[in-house]
Amino acid sequence: MLPAALPKARIYTYDWNANYFENAPVQTLLGHADTLLGLIAEGRGSQTRPIIFVASCFGGLILAEAIIRAAQEGSAYKHILLSTVGIVFLATPFQGSDAAKQARWQVLVKGIMGEQASDKLIQDLEQKHDFVHQRVQKFAEIANAKAVQLPLSCFFETRKTEMLRRILSPRWAKRLPWSVTRKILVTESSACLHGFPRQGLDATHSGINKFQGPECPNFKLVKDAGHWIVPFGRNKEFVGRESILTDLFKRVLPSGDEDDCQRTAIEGLGGVGKTQIALETAYRIRDVQPECSVFWVPAVDATAFENAYRAIGQQLKVPGIDEEKADVKALIKSVLGRESMGNWLLIIDNADDEKLLFGDTALADYLPFSRKGSILFTTRNHKLGLRLVESENHIITVKEMSTDEALKLLGKNLKSSQMSDTRSNNALLEFLTNLPLAIRQASAYIAKEQISTAQYLKLCKSSDEDMVKLLSSHFDDRHRYKNIENAIATTWLISFQQISDHDALAADYLRFLCFLAGKDIPHSLLPSAGTLETVEAIGTLKAYAFISQQNESDSYDIHRLVQISMLSWLDGKEERQEWTAKVLERLNDIFPWPKHENREEWIRYLPHTQHALQLRKRTDDEEATIGLLSKVGESFFNLGKYKEAEQIHRQALQLREKVLGKEHPKTLSSMNNLANAYLIARGNEGAEQMHRQALQLSQKVLGKEHPHTLSSMNNLAGVLDSQGKHEEAEQMHRQALQLREKVSEIR
Known part of the structure; x- marks a missing residue:
């Protein structure tokens, strides 16, 4: 059948007699590798025709050893390795047999050969199992090497073989039920190499070929069987996302649209799991359609993009791909554009940089087109994703995990004792906003330090500094790029920098927003700018999923962890003090003095002003800080929150005494505000002392007839009256009235 399928191919078979191993060790088995290489070299002459190997059972071990020997430095068979364009392994026992734990090779060899089995070979395989395993690992390393990139597929049997009856005595065999004697001889775990395509065949071991x-x-x-270039193994810790995967699988199958090369984008906040979803999609397509080639290309920079294209060319054995002046990207675009390439899926991961894809390097110009092809992008940038796929219908937005999914992910690598506190588990996930990368990072830290989720949550809430350290802590993850920090804060730094490079106003808005409360931020709080510029800047922040806007509302929400990371970024660039001052100045300008008439306005601004004041460190603009403290204190007073009002007014007074001195009129005003709040919050006694002090200073600084002095007299009189000191209170009220009348007559 192969000559009909490959009419231009020269096809050879290589058979070896199992009886030959009656008294032969493992080394003799692997020694066939040299014979195989010699015969291939002799038959090829000087030609460099491409080679495809199909090896079954022990023949796969011989082939793996042949590849190892061809890859050795100075090997005369190096050209055979470089000419190999495909390998198919059919039930090769790379890890022995799982059919019997105590005698894995005995069961396997006798199950295949029956009475012809070599006892010497069985004993030697048992003794040298670790040696065989090491040779298999060496082969996998060579096959995965960038300079080689062998396209190979592993097939395994799914039907059971009757084998134990062949090696047991007839007396014992009759006593055993068929369910015991029928086993899978070479299981999937033994027949398949990690990270390479695999596929089950409806056959017993003897019928596999x-x-x-x-x-x-x-x-x-x-x-x-298709080509496979995916840099990560399957993520066994992947959980949930089934609805997204189901939708995505239907969209990206090359056979889904016979008239076009499909384009689909997965978009979402950095760390939300886009790459892991794309990775799981790739493996599911491989499982269902192994004939579909899958190629993975990181778009983190121009070099990574071109290197990935070169690896595709090397696996496809594209002529000229390794030449010094080769236009690698153009070559691959051309090759994948041919219908003869069959079905393929091209995954462009981290397509976030618009300048990289559509600027000077114009990598988007090298995306191939084939009606048998499909391209899947992952991106943090909605604007860029839309430009790549050209329709909102081709974009899948990924949000944070559900609580059930997040709990499963958190507990993947933790002991039950570390997750015994259900309330802390839920509180931690809420704090991390169910963000997958943050959960993986937390889980890795909890496992490493052998603490509980409750202890980790306590660390998170201890201070912003500790939270930043936790968000920035690196952890090992085989399913993410080695040259990129696997920390949520570091992941977002890339986006921060991209926004700074491409949209200055959006970057300024992001800096501003990180000082405010995360929910319901009124648009009117943002610094003023042109209408078009503002729309585009807000659009950029929404495109990166850093902020969200509910329907047509005039307010925004910003991700809490983004705020913390952004503040850390400002600290690192020594910009926090500067932006603290800018934010406080803007808030002081726009926050009105709280009255009943403007209640709706200042109530909306209050939580954001309060949050900004809590975050402030040293700032050169103390006046803006004092103004905001006074307004916030008065807001709390109007809301009946007198203790809070007292605390805020006390801060305003202390700061004014420091900046303006105790006898400045504005300091006296703050003293009166504090005394009024103190009166209701704590009682008359302390308030009387404060009001007397305020009155004395006001008389000294402003004079007895100044309006502020008269207000202080009335305030003190009110306190005295509430204490039952009615005569003194009456006398002070009369004095204040007389002075007011005198001032009025003069005017």
Whole structure:
């Protein structure tokens, strides 16, 4: 059937007699590797025709050893390795057999050969199992090496083999039920190499390389096995996202649209799990359609993009791909554009930089087109994603995990004792906003330090500084890029920098927003700018999912962890003091003096002003800080929150005494505000002392007839009256009235 499928190919078979190993060790088995290489070299002559290997059972071990020897420095067979364009392994026992734990090789060899089995080979395989395992690992390293990138697929049997009856005595065999004697001889875990495509065949072990005809489903699966370049193994810790995966799977299948090359984008905040969703999608497509080639290209920079394209060319053996002046990107675009390439999925990961894709380097110009192809992008930038796929219908937005998904992810690597506190588990996930990367980071830290989720949550809430350290802590993850820090804060720094480079106003708005409360931020609080510029800047922040806007409202929400990371970024650039001053100045300008008439306005501004004041460190503009403290204190007073009002007014008084001195009129005003709040919050006694002090200073600084002095007299009189000192209170009220009348007559 192969000559019909590959009419221009020269096809050879290499058979070895199992009986030859009756008294032969493992080394003799692997020694066939040299014989195989020699015969191939002899048959090829000086030609450099591409080679495809199909190896079954022990033949796969011989082939793996042959590849190892061809890859050795100075090997005369190096050209065979470089000419290899495909390998198919059919039930090769890379890890022995799982059929019997105590005698994995005995069961395997006798299950295959029966009475012909070599006892010497069985004993040697048992003794040298670790050696065989090491050779398999060496082969996998070579196959994965960038200079080689061998395209290979592993197939495994799914039907059970009757084997134990062949090696047991007839007396014992009759006593055993069929369910015990029938086993999978070479299981999936033994027959498949980590990180390479795998596929089950509906066959027993002995039938794994036997097909009924060209229409046999098993033959089609083997014949059509596609290419596979994915830099990560399957993420066994992946949980949830089933609705997204189901939708995505339907969209990205190359066969989904016979008239076009499909384009789909996964968008979302950095750390929300876009890459992991794309990775799981790639493996699910491989499982269902192994004939579909899958290629993975990181778009973090121009070099990474071109290197990935070069790796595709090397695996496809594209002529000229390794030449010094080769236009690698153009070559791959051309090759993947051919219908003869069959079905393929191209994953462009981290497509976040508009300048990289559409600027000088114009990487988007090198995206291939084929009606048998499909391109999947992952991006943090909605604007860029829309430009790449050209329709909102082709964009899938990924949000934070559900609580159930987040709990499963958090507990993947933790002991039950570390997650015994259900309330702390839920509180921690709420604090981390169910963000997958933050959860993985937390789980790694909890596991490493052997603490509980409750202890980790306490660390998170201890201070912003500790929270930043936790968000910035690196952890190892085999399913993420090695040259990129696997920390949520570091992940966002990339986006911060991209925004700063491309949209200065958006960057300023992000700096401003990180000082405010995270929810319901009125648009009117933002610094003024042109209408068009403002719309585009807000659009940029929404495109990166750093802020969100509910329907047509005039307010925004910003991710809490983004705020913390952004403040850390400002600290690192020594810009926090400057932006603290800018934010406080803006808030002081726009926050009105609280009255009943403007109640709706100042109530909306209050939580954001309060949050900004709590975050302030040293700032050169103390006047703006004092003004805001006074307004916030008065707001609390109007709301009946007298203790809070007293605390805020006390801060305003202390700051005014420091900046303006105790006898400045504005200091006296703050003293009166504090005394009024103190009166209601704590009682008359302390308030009387404060009002007397305020009155004395006011008389000294402003004079007895000044309006502020007269107000102080009335305030003190009110306190005295409430204490039952009615005569003194009456006398002070009369004095204040007389002075007011005198001032009025003069005017």
